[in-house]
Amino acid sequence: xxxxxxxxxxxxxxxxxxxxxxxxxxxxxxxxxxxxxxxxxxxxxxxxxxxxxxxxxxxxxxxxxxxxxxxxxxxxxxxxxxxxxxxxxxxxxxxxxxxxxxxxxxxxxxxxxxxxxxxxxxxxxxxxxxxxxxxxxxxxxxxxxxxxxxxxxxxxxxxxxxxxxxxxxxxxxxxxxxxxxxxxxxxxxxxxxxxxxxxxxxxxxxxxxxxxxxxxxxxxxxxxxxxxxxxxxxxxxxxxxxxxxxxxxxxxxxxxxxxxxxxxxxxxxxxxxxxxxxxxxxxxxxxxxxxxxxxxxxxxxxxxxxxxxxxxxxxxxxxxxxxxxxxxxxxxxxxxxxxxxxxxxxxxxxxxxxxxxxxxxxxxxxxxxxxxxxxxxxxxxxxxxxxxxxxxxxxxxxxxxxxxxxxxxxxxxxxxxxxxxxxxxxxxxxxxxxxxxxxxxxxxxxxxxxxxxxxxxxxxxxxxxxxxxxxxxxxxxxxxxxxxxxxxxxxxxxxxxxxxxxxxxxxxxxxxxxxxxxxxxxxxxxxxxxxxxxxxxxxxxxxxxxxxxxxxxxxxxxxxxxxxxxxxxxxxxxxxxxxxxxxxx
Numbered sequence: 001x002x003x004x005x006x007x008x009x010x011x012x013x014x015x016x017x018x019x020x021x022x023x024x025x026x027x028x029x030x031x032x033x034x035x036x037x038x039x040x041x042x043x044x045x046x047x048x049x050x051x052x053x054x055x056x057x058x059x060x061x062x063x064x065x066x067x068x069x070x071x072x073x074x075x076x077x078x079x080x081x082x083x084x085x086x087x088x089x090x091x092x093x094x095x096x097x098x099x100x101x102x103x104x105x106x107x108x109x110x111x112x113x114x115x116x117x118x119x120x121x122x123x124x125x126x127x128x129x130x131x132x133x134x135x136x137x138x139x140x141x142x143x144x145x146x147x148x149x150x151x152x153x154x155x156x157x158x159x160x161x162x163x164x165x166x167x168x169x170x171x172x173x174x175x176x177x178x179x180x181x182x183x184x185x186x187x188x189x190x191x192x193x194x195x196x197x198x199x200x201x202x203x204x205x206x207x208x209x210x211x212x213x214x215x216x217x218x219x220x221x222x223x224x225x226x227x228x229x230x231x232x233x234x235x236x237x238x239x240x241x242x243x244x245x246x247x248x249x250x251x252x253x254x255x256x257x258x259x260x261x262x263x264x265x266x267x268x269x270x271x272x273x274x275x276x277x278x279x280x281x282x283x284x285x286x287x288x289x290x291x292x293x294x295x296x297x298x299x300x301x302x303x304x305x306x307x308x309x310x311x312x313x314x315x316x317x318x319x320x321x322x323x324x325x326x327x328x329x330x331x332x333x334x335x336x337x338x339x340x341x342x343x344x345x346x347x348x349x350x351x352x353x354x355x356x357x358x359x360x361x362x363x364x365x366x367x368x369x370x371x372x373x374x375x376x377x378x379x380x381x382x383x384x385x386x387x388x389x390x391x392x393x394x395x396x397x398x399x400x401x402x403x404x405x406x407x408x409x410x411x412x413x414x415x416x417x418x419x420x421x422x423x424x425x426x427x428x429x430x431x432x433x434x435x436x437x438x439x440x441x442x443x444x445x446x447x448x449x450x451x452x453x454x455x456x457x458x459x460x461x462x463x464x465x466x467x468x469x470x471x472x473x474x475x476x477x478x479x480x481x482x483x484x485x486x487x488x489x490x491x492x493x494x495x496x497x498x499x500x501x502x503x504x505x506x507x508x509x510x511x512x513x514x515x516x517x518x519x520x521x522x523x524x525x526x527x528x529x530x531x532x533x534x535x536x537x538x539x540x541x542x543x544x545x546x547x548x549x550x551x552x553x554x555x556x557x558x559x560x561x562x563x564x565x566x567x568x569x570x571x572x573x574x575x576x577x578x579x580x581x582x583x584x585x
Contacts (some may be wrong), residue, residue: 077352446504
């Protein structure tokens with residue numbers, strides 16, 4: 001990885017470099033940009049601000065992606081000195097291009113958070129019928145953690161183990177995997193995704209398309225509501241849509257979360273994942289067939305299965321550090337309807353640095369430990385800034401809010417915090433557009449709408465693309481649940497119509513085989529890995545094309561007096577209508 005210093009090629013705009021010893025972030029009330037040259041980063045280096053144009057261009061996207069994905073920000077870990085410096089850089093860019101602070105005169109919305117780090121040497125999980133069984137190997141067999149924030153040493157012994165299928169309580173589908181089961185004191189084993197995916201039955205849940213009940217976040221939340229001592233999900237690559245390495249990389253090291261009012265006491269003592277091979281061995285030890293129970297769990301009427309003499313014992317030894325991260329919020333005030341807003345969002349955070357920079361053995365020359373997140377999500381953050389700069393020149397009729405949110409990688413926490421602690425009342429937000437993980441590919445004939453069939457924003461996008469000879473394409477992988485895996489869902493939950501569209505897979509050069517191969521290569525080799533780095537040889541023409549299309553969708557809404565809404569029957573439609581009706585009185 002190339003470490004960008006203030007005097008590198010990207011920093012050539014600076015005539016001289018004189019790093020300061022001061023590493024604290026600037027006060028929110030202080031000017032962010034003093035000479036429009038650079039922002040001081042956490043280690044005293046200077047990160048230059050680029051020279052850009054009001055048009056959406058490949059060059060502008062390139063310099064912003066390269067900067068945000070640079071080693072200087074050490075993987076943009078929320079709450080870390082280097083990570084929060086990336087938020088400062090984004091705020092400085094917002095100021096430079098002409099936005100104004102959107103949170104009562106501040107660029108920032110403070111998000112109180114914790115970093116919980118499991119001591120893997122002292123922590124363990126054992127599930128077996130033998131008292132002499134060895135614990136699972138953390139990282140290769142299992143990953144474990146706790147959401148409890150006030151306990152440093154958490155343990156349980158001889159907890160009964162129960163297989164609860166998909167761990168879903170879904171009354172609208174007539175489904176309850178916990179029916180008749182008291183799980184207090186027990187450990188539950190849960191499958192990822194939901195029954196519709198397993199059976200491909202279009203009438204079961206949402207057929208092949210994942211519902212919220214299929215998300216791991218829901219499964220841990222439901223297990224806690226049921227009173228489980230521990231909740232363990234079985235990882236399977238196809239229904240999870242990512243390999244075990246993604247689980248291991250994402251759930252080891254410091255884990256960020258919001259500060260819970262109850263300190264996390266309502267959560268299970270332990271949460272975690274085990275590999276499919278481990279699960280198969282456990283079921284066999286209990287005299288059961290994993291394949292048979294996997295099939296049974298997807299059938300209506302499934303009832304939980306006690307795993308015989310298996311018991312679980314676990315311990316979490318952790319450190320808990322309280323910290324703060326920040327959502328970065330800038331806006332353009334509308335010329336005619338300033339109290340009506342169009343929302344653009346992208347998350348600025350990534351997975352940070354797996355090594356401790358305070359360790360005397362730490363060196364950038366050593367093995368790569370920085371999760372730069374060039375695609376995920378320096379691309380979306382760069383697109384947010386490019387759209388903002390173009391929109392300033394547009395002088396829109398309605399106000400436009402640009403939110404670069406934090407803690408997405410920890411479960412969409414920054415956007416959830418923003419949705420729960422509204423800077424702008426939800427009924428004032430007309431609609432929103434989210435950008436996340438945009439692949440650097442050439443032009444395509446299409447754009448994919450994740451969660452296709454949701455709202456009238458898709459009609460606007462269809463018109464925009466038709467003018468350019470392109471088409472909207474439904475999400476080709478609805479079973480992966482991408483609609484529930486990015487920040488737009490936090491706003492959808494409070495009723496705001498949201499569009500999450502990305503580059504298509506029907507490439508101008510190479511067609512769908514080329515597009516599919518590019519996506520597969522990224523998922524297999526770079527997603528949530530240190531290899532997700534900026535490459536100066538990237539072709540950003542397709543990204544420029546797609547960001548321009550999203551800009552045009554937002555521009556049309558910002559210049560109109562129409563209120564796009566969810567399609568009839570959408571799960572968020574009733575929330576929106578109730579919100580608008582309540583505030584019309």
